[in-house]
Amino acid sequence: MTAPAQLPLDLGFRPAMGGEDFLVAPSNGDAVAWLDRWPAWPAPALTVWGPPGCGKTHLGQVWRARSRAPQVTGAALEDADLPALIDAARAVVVDDADAVAGKPGRERALFHLYNLARDCGGHLLLLARKAPARWRVKLPDLRSRLKGAPAVGVEAPDEALLAAVLVKLFADRQLIPSQEVIGYLLARMERSLDAARRVVAAIDRASLAKQRPVTVPLVRGVLAEMEG
Known part of the structure; x- marks a missing residue:
């Protein structure tokens, strides 16, 4: 085992917009780079996915502080006021976004929110445990939107x-x-x-x-x- 006292020297502290220090490492570096590119994303949405405890929620908090985006869960999308969500900051974090898969009302809501973000030049940050290609989304139009948007994994x-x-x-x-x-x-x-x-x-x-x-x-x- 490498000496623990030496390990932090291989990493860099960077200021997080949420007022905390955030550690950038090989396991999350690609996701951090994508968030740093905002708002110059190539699509209205970015998915950050990874196992529980990998730090994707913290990444979402950092981006929320920067973008002032409200947050909603995938399970709550169906009952959410979608225009109000996107109008608040032209940015929304959808946590547990993969919870929409196989739920027609939730899938339609995410598709609608995606289109609202696209139409106003806004962005969605989708946080999930699995890559979008593995969500088993039934709605073809939503599958197409997700396929055309970047997705980046965060490792444990x-x-x-x-x-x-x-x-x-x-x-x-x-x-x-x-x-x-x-x-x-x-x-x-x-x-x-x-x-x-x-x-x-x-x-x-x-x-x-x-x-x-x-x-x-x-x-x-x-x-x-x-x-x-």
Whole structure:
């Protein structure tokens, strides 16, 4: 295993519009590059897809802060006021966009929202677990729109990114973990950014409650409690 203390040096901190530091790594670099190109996208929509915990929701939050876009879920599209959504900022984030697949009302709503965005020069950021080609969309016109729009995948965080995120999350709480602690966590925790946030928050609470520094024994106890 590469020494965790060296891992963040391979990554770059970049300012995120949401007021946080955002780590750019090989696992999310392509998606970040696409978001940086906005509004010069080649189509009215961009799909960012990847497994749970890969960071696509955070990417959506960064883009929302930049574009001032409202957010809606794919499941809620059918009942949403679509013209009002797109009129708010000529940009909309659709989370869990793949939830429209196989639901005629939702598919028609996404197709309508896409056309509204196109007609006003706006954009949609679609967040999903799967690439659009795997959504099994029934509506031919929507399939055609999605096929013509770019889609970029975000991979689950690799060890380098996860180590850097852990270091940053601890630093946000004024904690400086040892290399041993980071290595211990990397070997035992779920490989997702959501899990990293939960674990660091739990360790911070335990450290404060017990008035103990962040050490491997403390972390071991926290992980045992979380698993129990």
